[in-house]
Amino acid sequence: MTATPSNPTGTPPLKKLNFAFPFRKASEDQSKPSKDFTDAQEFHGLLRKEIHGAYPVSREWLWHGGIHVTDTGAGSSLDLKHGVRCMADGAIVAWRLNKTYLVDDLPAEGEVPAFQAQYSSGFALVRHVMEFPADNSLTFHSLYMHLQDFASYELDESQLHPAYWTKRFRVASGANDKPNPSASGTSAPPEHTGLRVSASKSTGRIIGILPRGAQFSLIKQEGNWGQIDAVHASALVPPRVGGFVESDAAVGGWINLERNGDTHVVTPFTPEDALDRIVVPVVPFPIKAGDFIGHIGRFDSVTDRNAARMVHLEVFAGSEIEPFIEESRSWLVENAAKPAKWKQLGLSAAPTILRIDTGTKLFASPNQEGRDAPTTGVIQSYSLAELAKGAESAVLETNRGSDGKRMRWWKVESADARRREISGWIREGNFAGGRVSREFAQKWVDFEVLAAPHDTAHTIFASAQHWADYARGADVPAAGGIDKLSPLMHAVFRQLYETGDGNQAANDLAVASRQKWTALRASHLIVRHESEWANSEKWLQLITAIEKSKGATATLRAEWDRIQKLVWWEEVSAQLPGLSDPNVFHIHPIAMIGNFQTSCSCTGQLLSEEDLQQIAQGTPRAKIQEYVSALNTAFNDYKFDTCISRGHFLAQILHESGGLNFTLESNGRGELSYDPWRGRGLIQITFKSNYEEYQLYTGEDVTSNQLAMEKLEQAPHALLSAAWFYAIKAKLIEASDADDFIWITRVINGGFNGYDHRLQYFNRSIQILGLQGCLKLNRNGSYRFEESKAYREKRASFAWGLWNDPGLTKRGIAEKTKSEAIKGYARYLELDDKVGKATDKKGDPKDKGWYGIGRQVSVRHYCETRLTEISNRSRGQHD
Incomplete structure (x- = not known):
C-alpha cells in the first residue's frame, strides 16, 4: 500500500490531481447501474466508432484538436443518461448555456430537401493545475463543447442540472412566515406571507420577510441556510406590520431553504439573463474529477443534413508544458528509485505503467521462448493495475532472474510490424526477449511534443489552396503527398x-483514427496549433478557397455563420488572465487520463507497520506488529484487491475492536444468553451458526471446545474471521469498491453506532494510504445518504432518521440535523408505500419495534409522528 507519511523535510506533500473518464460505461443490463472505465484502451476502442472528429486530423483533412463522442458512435456504449463528467479536479472558469439550440435554415438544393440544422454553441471550460515535482506546475484546461440546451432540461425534469449554472431562487407557496402584528394588533395582509430573512443562522434577529414570488441569489449555501447576495424581484417586507426596513437590508442576511413538511419554500431557477451569453464567474466554480458537467447536445451536420447529438472534448495547455515535462523527466532520472524522495512529495514510489518496446519477442510461456516467437512492431503500454485484474495472465518467478530479481511474467497482446495481432508472455523488466520497463506516469511515457508552422486555415496542408486541390481531385502532381503538407503535419505524419514514401500522406492521416495502433500513437502526440475556437476569420480563407473551386452554396454560408457563433476564445480571454494566446498545445483527453488516472489496485502491495500505526493512532506498537502480517494475508486471501476496500475494512475493524485492543464481547462478569458463542474477533463473530460457517469455510476448528473457540480472540484468526465476515458473509467488497461507507456501517453495526468514529478512521486512511483518487462518494470527508445503497432499504432509512434526529439521543452521529432526520423518516415511508404498507397476518403493521422504539410500536407510525414533531418546531431554530 502507498503511504503518505509526514514529510521529514517539512515541505507539504503535493496536492493530488485526480482524473476521471468523461463518461461511465453503459451496463448491458438496463436494470443495473453504469460502471466507471478503468482501462483507457477500452475507451480508445470506442472512439474508433466515430466517423468524424478524431485527433489530430479529421476525415476532411483538417486539423482537429479534440475528440468527438456522438450518440450513434462511441456514445452507443456509454452512459449518456447521466451525462458528461469532468475529466480532472479543477474549477470551471467559463461557460455558455443556450436557451434553445441555434438553427441553420438550409434551403432545398436540387433533390435534397430543405433542412433545419440545430446545433449547440454551449460549452464549459475547466482550469486544472498539476504539480510535479515540488515547485514545478502546469496549468491546463479541458473543454466540453456542444452541451445540451436549457430547453431540453425544461422538457425532461428528471435530468440533473449542472451545479455551476447561474442560479437564483424564488420564494415558493410553501413559505408561510408572516410579519408580526402591529402594536395595535393589525395582522399582515396575505401578500406579505413569505420567508424570514435573519441576521444570522439559527435564532438570529429577523430582518424582514421576502414575500412569495420574490427572487434572490446567494453568496453561499451552508447546509439548509443560504446567505443572500441580492434580491432581484419584489421588496423586503418589515418584520412587523407598520414597521420600516431598508430596501437592501436583506443583502448579507440568512434564509432557511429547508422544506416545510412536504412542500418547498423556495424553487431554484436559471434566470433569462444567464442564457445565450458567455459567463466568466468572478470566483471560478470548484469541480472534481467525475463530477457532472452537462449532457451531449445537438450538432446536426449541414453537409449530410441529418440530426445528431455529440460533444467535443479537448485538453490544451500553454507553452509551459514543454519545460514542465522536461523537469518532470529530469527529476525521475535522479530520484525514481529513491522511495524517500517520493514520500517527501506524498506520492507512491510504485510505477504504474508497463512499457513494451518494439522488437520485443513474446514468449510462448514464462521464461520459455518457444518456436517462432512473434516480435512486436509497436510500442505498447499497459496499466499495471489493469494487468493485475487478470490473475490467469500473471506468473511470479520462483527463481531470481539474471538481474537478481524475482519478477512477474505477464501475458499480453500487441501487434507485429505489419500490425497483425500477436500475443505472448513478457517479463516486467528487460529480459532475453527484449526491452520491457515499469514506468511512472509523471514521465509522460511516449508522449511527444510537436511544434512547427501550420496552415492558418486549419487544413493539414501547407495552404488552403493545396487543400482545395486535393479535395476536388484537381489534376495536380502528388496532390495528397507529404510534400504538400504543412511542416507541422509533416512531423505528425512521420x-x-x-517509413514509406508518403505519396498518400493526406489520406493516411485522415484514416489514421480507424487503425488501432496508429490511433494509439497519435493519441500521444502533444501538438501546438491555434485553437479552433479563436479567430473565426481564419476559416474564411478555407471557405473562400472552396468557393473558388466549387462555387458558393447555402451549405458553405451556413458553415460560415455557424463558425462565427461557435467561437469563444476572444471573449473569454479578455476576462480570464492566462488565456491570451490561442496557439496552444493540444493533448488527447483519453491518453492523458489513461496516463495519470490513479490506480486503485493494491494487488501485490503490502500494508506496512508504519502505515497501520498512523491510521490506528493510539494503538500500542505491539498490537500493530501482532496484526499487520495477518492483515496482509487477509487482503490477499479474501480479495481485498483495491486500496479503497482495504481502507474501509480497516476503518470498521479498528472501531469494532477499539483500535485492535478488544476481541471478546464483554458483559462485565455476567453470562450471555448465547454463551459460549459470544462475539469473538475484530468484527465479533457471534452465535453458533456463524462459528460453524467460518469453520466450514476455512477448515479451522473453532467449535469443538473452549480452546478452539478462543482462536478467534487471537491473531491470526481474530483478523481472518473479521475478513471472512466482511468479504464472504456480509459481501461488502463491492460496497467498499463503490465507496459506500454508509451502507458498510449499516451492515456491520446494524445501525449507525460509532458512525463518526468509523469515519475518522476512514478519512485518516485516505490520507495515509493515498486513496484520494479512489473515492467515489466521499465528499470532503462526508457522505450523502441519498447516494448510498442504504437509501434503498427500509431499515437503513429508518435508522438514518433515528441517528440524525436532534430530538433523540442515539449515539454515533454527533451533529444531528432535522434535514437528515426528515430525509431518513420520509424515505422509510416512501419505501413502505412502494411495498403496500406491509402488514402481518393480523393486518397489523409488520415493521415494529426496530432499534428500541418499543416492541409493539409501529415503525411507520413512529416516522409519521417524528416528522410532524420536527416540522412543528420553529423554523428559526438552529438545524
Missing part, C-alpha cells in the same frame, strides 16, 4: 508512419 510520427505515425516512420
Whole structure:
C-alpha cells in the first residue's frame, strides 16, 4: 500500500490531481447501474466508432484538436443518461448555456430537401493545475463543447442540472412566515406571507420577510441556510406590520431553504439573463474529477443534413508544458528509485505503467521462448493495475532472474510490424526477449511534443489552396503527398508512419483514427496549433478557397455563420488572465487520463507497520506488529484487491475492536444468553451458526471446545474471521469498491453506532494510504445518504432518521440535523408505500419495534409522528 507519511523535510506533500473518464460505461443490463472505465484502451476502442472528429486530423483533412463522442458512435456504449463528467479536479472558469439550440435554415438544393440544422454553441471550460515535482506546475484546461440546451432540461425534469449554472431562487407557496402584528394588533395582509430573512443562522434577529414570488441569489449555501447576495424581484417586507426596513437590508442576511413538511419554500431557477451569453464567474466554480458537467447536445451536420447529438472534448495547455515535462523527466532520472524522495512529495514510489518496446519477442510461456516467437512492431503500454485484474495472465518467478530479481511474467497482446495481432508472455523488466520497463506516469511515457508552422486555415496542408486541390481531385502532381503538407503535419505524419514514401500522406492521416495502433500513437502526440475556437476569420480563407473551386452554396454560408457563433476564445480571454494566446498545445483527453488516472489496485502491495500505526493512532506498537502480517494475508486471501476496500475494512475493524485492543464481547462478569458463542474477533463473530460457517469455510476448528473457540480472540484468526465476515458473509467488497461507507456501517453495526468514529478512521486512511483518487462518494470527508445503497432499504432509512434526529439521543452521529432526520423518516415511508404498507397476518403493521422504539410500536407510525414533531418546531431554530 502507498503511504503518505509526514514529510521529514517539512515541505507539504503535493496536492493530488485526480482524473476521471468523461463518461461511465453503459451496463448491458438496463436494470443495473453504469460502471466507471478503468482501462483507457477500452475507451480508445470506442472512439474508433466515430466517423468524424478524431485527433489530430479529421476525415476532411483538417486539423482537429479534440475528440468527438456522438450518440450513434462511441456514445452507443456509454452512459449518456447521466451525462458528461469532468475529466480532472479543477474549477470551471467559463461557460455558455443556450436557451434553445441555434438553427441553420438550409434551403432545398436540387433533390435534397430543405433542412433545419440545430446545433449547440454551449460549452464549459475547466482550469486544472498539476504539480510535479515540488515547485514545478502546469496549468491546463479541458473543454466540453456542444452541451445540451436549457430547453431540453425544461422538457425532461428528471435530468440533473449542472451545479455551476447561474442560479437564483424564488420564494415558493410553501413559505408561510408572516410579519408580526402591529402594536395595535393589525395582522399582515396575505401578500406579505413569505420567508424570514435573519441576521444570522439559527435564532438570529429577523430582518424582514421576502414575500412569495420574490427572487434572490446567494453568496453561499451552508447546509439548509443560504446567505443572500441580492434580491432581484419584489421588496423586503418589515418584520412587523407598520414597521420600516431598508430596501437592501436583506443583502448579507440568512434564509432557511429547508422544506416545510412536504412542500418547498423556495424553487431554484436559471434566470433569462444567464442564457445565450458567455459567463466568466468572478470566483471560478470548484469541480472534481467525475463530477457532472452537462449532457451531449445537438450538432446536426449541414453537409449530410441529418440530426445528431455529440460533444467535443479537448485538453490544451500553454507553452509551459514543454519545460514542465522536461523537469518532470529530469527529476525521475535522479530520484525514481529513491522511495524517500517520493514520500517527501506524498506520492507512491510504485510505477504504474508497463512499457513494451518494439522488437520485443513474446514468449510462448514464462521464461520459455518457444518456436517462432512473434516480435512486436509497436510500442505498447499497459496499466499495471489493469494487468493485475487478470490473475490467469500473471506468473511470479520462483527463481531470481539474471538481474537478481524475482519478477512477474505477464501475458499480453500487441501487434507485429505489419500490425497483425500477436500475443505472448513478457517479463516486467528487460529480459532475453527484449526491452520491457515499469514506468511512472509523471514521465509522460511516449508522449511527444510537436511544434512547427501550420496552415492558418486549419487544413493539414501547407495552404488552403493545396487543400482545395486535393479535395476536388484537381489534376495536380502528388496532390495528397507529404510534400504538400504543412511542416507541422509533416512531423505528425512521420510520427505515425516512420517509413514509406508518403505519396498518400493526406489520406493516411485522415484514416489514421480507424487503425488501432496508429490511433494509439497519435493519441500521444502533444501538438501546438491555434485553437479552433479563436479567430473565426481564419476559416474564411478555407471557405473562400472552396468557393473558388466549387462555387458558393447555402451549405458553405451556413458553415460560415455557424463558425462565427461557435467561437469563444476572444471573449473569454479578455476576462480570464492566462488565456491570451490561442496557439496552444493540444493533448488527447483519453491518453492523458489513461496516463495519470490513479490506480486503485493494491494487488501485490503490502500494508506496512508504519502505515497501520498512523491510521490506528493510539494503538500500542505491539498490537500493530501482532496484526499487520495477518492483515496482509487477509487482503490477499479474501480479495481485498483495491486500496479503497482495504481502507474501509480497516476503518470498521479498528472501531469494532477499539483500535485492535478488544476481541471478546464483554458483559462485565455476567453470562450471555448465547454463551459460549459470544462475539469473538475484530468484527465479533457471534452465535453458533456463524462459528460453524467460518469453520466450514476455512477448515479451522473453532467449535469443538473452549480452546478452539478462543482462536478467534487471537491473531491470526481474530483478523481472518473479521475478513471472512466482511468479504464472504456480509459481501461488502463491492460496497467498499463503490465507496459506500454508509451502507458498510449499516451492515456491520446494524445501525449507525460509532458512525463518526468509523469515519475518522476512514478519512485518516485516505490520507495515509493515498486513496484520494479512489473515492467515489466521499465528499470532503462526508457522505450523502441519498447516494448510498442504504437509501434503498427500509431499515437503513429508518435508522438514518433515528441517528440524525436532534430530538433523540442515539449515539454515533454527533451533529444531528432535522434535514437528515426528515430525509431518513420520509424515505422509510416512501419505501413502505412502494411495498403496500406491509402488514402481518393480523393486518397489523409488520415493521415494529426496530432499534428500541418499543416492541409493539409501529415503525411507520413512529416516522409519521417524528416528522410532524420536527416540522412543528420553529423554523428559526438552529438545524
